[in-house]
Amino acid sequence: MILVRFLIDFNYVTGGLALNTVARFEIKYLQYMDEKGTFISNDVPPAFARDLEQLISLYRDMNRIRLLDQKAYALQRTGKMGTYPAATGQEAIGVGFGAAMTKEDVLVPYYRGQASMVQHGVLMEEVLQYWGGYEAGCDYKVAKEDFPIAVPIATQSLHATGVAKAMQMRGEKRCVFTEIGEGGTSQGDFYEALNVAGIWNLGVVFIINNNQWAISVPSKIQTNCETYAQKAIGAGIDCIQVDGNDVIAVKDASDQAAEKARNGGGPTVIECISLRLCDHTTADDATRYRPDGELDEGWEKEPILRLRKYLESKNVWGKSEEESMLVELAAEVQTSVDNYLKTPVDPTEAMFDYLYEELPERTKLQREIAIQRGAK
Amino acid sequence: MKANTVKTVTLIEAVNMAVSHEMGVDKEVVVFGEDVGINGGVFRATDGLQEKYGKERVIDTPLAEAMIAGIAIGMAAQGMKPVAEIQFMGFIFPAADHIISHCARMRNRTRGRLTLPMVIRAPFGGGIHAPENHSESTEAIFAHIPGLKVVIPSNPSRAYGLMLAAIRDPDPVIFLEPKRIYRIEKHEIEDNGEEYPLGVCFVDREGTDITLVSWGAMLHETKQAAEKLAKEGISAEVIDVATVSPLDIDTILESVEKTGRLCIVQEAPKAGALGSEIAAEVAEKCLMSLLAPIGRVSGYDIVIPYYRLEKQYMPKIDYIIEEAKRIVEYK
Numbered sequence: 150m151i152l153v154r155f156l157i158d159f160n161y162v163t164g165g166l167a168l169n170t171v172a173r174f175e176i177k178y179l180q181y182m183d184e185k186g187t188f189i190s191n192d193v194p195p196a197f198a199r200d201l202e203q204l205i206s207l208y209r210d211m212n213r214i215r216l217l218d219q220k221a222y223a224l225q226r227t228g229k230m231g232t233y234p235a236a237t238g239q240e241a242i243g244v245g246f247g248a249a250m251t252k253e254d255v256l257v258p259y260y261r262g263q264a265s266m267v268q269h270g271v272l273m274e275e276v277l278q279y280w281g282g283y284e285a286g287c288d289y290k291v292a293k294e295d296f297p298i299a300v301p302i303a304t305q306s307l308h309a310t311g312v313a314k315a316m317q318m319r320g321e322k323r324c325v326f327t328e329i330g331e332g333g334t335s336q337g338d339f340y341e342a343l344n345v346a347g348i349w350n351l352g353v354v355f356i357i358n359n360n361q362w363a364i365s366v367p368s369k370i371q372t373n374c375e376t377y378a379q380k381a382i383g384a385g386i387d388c389i390q391v392d393g394n395d396v397i398a399v400k401d402a403s404d405q406a407a408e409k410a411r412n413g414g415g416p417t418v419i420e421c422i423s424l425r426l427c428d429h430t431t432a433d434d435a436t437r438y439r440p441d442g443e444l445d446e447g448w449e450k451e452p453i454l455r456l457r458k459y460l461e462s463k464n465v466w467g468k469s470e471e472e473s474m475l476v477e478l479a480a481e482v483q484t485s486v487d488n489y490l491k492t493p494v495d496p497t498e499a500m501f502d503y504l505y506e507e508l509p510e511r512t513k514l515q516r517e518i519a520i521q522r523g524a525k
Numbered sequence: 526m527k528a529n530t531v532k533t534v535t536l537i538e539a540v541n542m543a544v545s546h547e548m549g550v551d552k553e554v555v556v557f558g559e560d561v562g563i564n565g566g567v568f569r570a571t572d573g574l575q576e577k578y579g580k581e582r583v584i585d586t587p588l589a590e591a592m593i594a595g596i597a598i599g600m601a602a603q604g605m606k607p608v609a610e611i612q613f614m615g616f617i618f619p620a621a622d623h624i625i626s627h628c629a630r631m632r633n634r635t636r637g638r639l640t641l642p643m644v645i646r647a648p649f650g651g652g653i654h655a656p657e658n659h660s661e662s663t664e665a666i667f668a669h670i671p672g673l674k675v676v677i678p679s680n681p682s683r684a685y686g687l688m689l690a691a692i693r694d695p696d697p698v699i700f701l702e703p704k705r706i707y708r709i710e711k712h713e714i715e716d717n718g719e720e721y722p723l724g725v726c727f728v729d730r731e732g733t734d735i736t737l738v739s740w741g742a743m744l745h746e747t748k749q750a751a752e753k754l755a756k757e758g759i760s761a762e763v764i765d766v767a768t769v770s771p772l773d774i775d776t777i778l779e780s781v782e783k784t785g786r787l788c789i790v791q792e793a794p795k796a797g798a799l800g801s802e803i804a805a806e807v808a809e810k811c812l813m814s815l816l817a818p819i820g821r822v823s824g825y826d827i828v829i830p831y832y833r834l835e836k837q838y839m840p841k842i843d844y845i846i847e848e849a850k851r852i853v854e855y856k
Contacts, residue, residue: 257599288636296602297635301626307592308627311599318555318581318605337619341592348587503633504672506640506695509724509771512671 174382176375179402180392184450186458195401201465207248207396208456208466209474211240214264215453216475216482217273218427221280225431229490233280234261238394238426241452242358243328244268245399246419249407250326255316257296257309257327261358265328269295273485274492283492284499303329303336306355310342313351313410324352324410326403331377331420332363343384343418352410354403355381355418359393360425365438381418393421394452426451497523530716537707539681539714540570540646543688544608546718548578551606554692557584558593558610558646567612568648568707594620594645598627601641606692614649614701615658621666628697629672644691644698650742650792652705652839654832661829662741662793667699668770668802674698674723675770679744681712683767686721694723703742724768726776732762735849736780738803739790740766743840747790750845759853769799774806781807785816786852790845795823817855820848 181198183189197203218237224230236243243264250256256269263276270291278286279298287297296312299305309327316323333339334357346353357377361368374380381388387406391398399421406417424447428435448454460466501508501516508516534542548554556571556578562585565572575583586593590611597607611617617624624645632640651660668675676691676698678684684702691698729744730751739747744765751761762780766772781787787807789800804819822840830838 284634284636287634288638293638294603296639297631299627301622304591304595304622304627307595307623308599308602310592311596311601312603313599314596315600315603315605337589338591338595338622341587341589342595344589345587345592345596499636503635503637505632505674505771511771511774 249403306342
């Protein structure tokens with residue numbers, strides 16, 4: 150429709166001259182498994198998807214994040230957690246692309262990125278510490294090179310390109326994954342990152358987590374594009390749209406993009422379509438703007454249910470497996486919560502001690518005063 | 526050992542010399558920005574560097590300042606030492622989100638896990654009849670941000686030594702180059718890699734009657750004012766702040782305790798500026814040493830005019846002399 154409108158306009162200004170097409174584009178959509186848990190395509194699914202153990206593993210990973218989010222919500226509601234953004238319904242995205250990353254790859258996450266962060270080695274207690282007001286939550290014990298969450302939206306896209314540039318200059322066969330919400334793609338930083346990643350052929354995989362809501366702003370008033378993936382076209386880089394509730398599609402697209410990125414093939418944009426089945430954060434009330442019925446429909450398409458249906462259909466999953474998995478995961482999450490709740494508040498001087506490698510003289514005096522005052 | 530080159534250079538050539546020196550001894554140092562490659566920068570700060578160190582390490586970027594700062598953060602987090610150029614400080618604001626929201630905070634928020642040994646260079650200040658948005662002195666904006674260091678050289682030797690220190694510093698440094706004095710004087714500099722310390726004021730002239738504090742281009746007017754004052758029997762001490770953040774207030778306090786009088790000279794608008802901070806510190810720490818109220822010579826609190834009115838904006842030697850005399854004669 151939009152293309153037709155432009156064509157009419159241009160015909161008008163050119164007085165009906167026949168115009169040559171100098172470029173055209175199309176956006177492919179990838180989905181392997183539908184909401185009923187059945188493979189929709191006659192194409193052979195990727196090897197990992199034929200390995201039921203791997204699918205069970207991804208299933209567990211998604212459930213772990215859902216439990217973590219539930220627990221964080223409960224902690225916030227009982228005064229033991231700061232504002233927290235759950236990712237309910239979007240678990241397949243972070244788990245799927247996180248599973249495509251090697252330890253050597255670097256993750257530059259967005260603020261709702263706990264699924265990919267945990268998948269890439271950030272501890273659940275570190276996620277809780279971050280949102281619970283402890284800087285220690287950004288001092289990752291395992292994911293040493295990963296960036297902390299970037300709160301200013303879309304800035305992370307550019308940091309990812311910088312990391313990829315360093316890897317490229319050093320001739321390393323690693324890549325960078327960075328995630329962004331669909332709302333974030335409206336930011337200039339996102340376009341600047343795509344542009345430079347394209348022209349410098351950087352090994353970055355840009356994951357657009359399209360959960361269809363930017364707090365209260367729906368996609369239809371966020372962009373005039375038919376897809377978010379096509380924003381990559383303007384930067385001359387590859388892109389694909391995938392069913393973000395199909396963990397197989399997310400992981401497969403990510404595997405391919407990562408392989409390409411690690412081997413000098415350049416960047417890729419992967420738009421993953423999902424739906425936020427929760428409030429924006431604990432400080433939000435989505436009933437103020439979400440249309441009736443959207444949630445009910447969303448819960449039918451969500452990622453965990455469909456994979457469970459598939460595993461059940463293969464007779465490798467049932468009530469007892471589900472129950473024991475949930476018990477195990479609950480214990481795992483509870484251990485992280487316990488560790489989080491035991492996090493010591495840093496001593497007062499810690500506010501000063503990481504500002505520079507060496508604190509300036511004037512600030513040293515302030516440090517002494519702050520120590521004396523303490524929390525008084 | 527081959528002898529070090531000695532060259533007689535301008536401030537901008539000294540910047541070039543320092544960056545080139547460090548690129549030669551540290552392969553992690555990379556230069557990028559708009560037009561820094563084959564063009565050597567619009568002011569020629571990076572002239573010849575691409576030829577010497579190659580396109581891999583001296584990189585022309587697309588035209589996007591936020592990107593320049595963002596890329597620098599990513600590279601520095603990987604242990605490289607970017608020296609990124611923002612073509613004019615008036616265009617730094619798209620990058621300010623990265624400088625303020627990330628660059629200044631990364632060490633602190635990761636408890637030292639990720640640090641950013643990076644330099645962002647930008648020419649700043651008025652006086653060269655440049656177009657709109659090319660003449661502001663907005664150093665106070667960045668001096669206000671904890672976690673950054675803000676350095677302003679006032680002559681070629683200091684540009685060389687401070688730039689070396691800035692590149693070697695483990696924390697992010699905003700290196701602001703007063704473009705009005707890019708080519709105003711030459712110093713003989715031995716390319717020996719010797720840095721000048723950051724976070725230290727330089728006493729450029731000793732005196733006993735009044736302390737004149739300035740930085741960047743305005744130091745030239747300040748020094749000339751001091752010479753003229755000397756002819757009238759007033760002995761002025763002149764201090765070059767050099768690192769405007771973190772501020773070495775001790776050197777200034779020591780001088781004011783000796784002279785009992787202080788005049789601060791800045792090109793920036795008066796309100797909420799670095800001069801305000803210096804005046805406040807002196808009032809807090811050594812009010813009883815003061816023999817007269819503190820004086821300030823500064824730009825006006827206005828939008829810097831287009832170049833037809835630029836002269837009317839810029840502080841002059843005469844204003845400094847006038848203010849210094851008023852302070853010295855205060856009863």
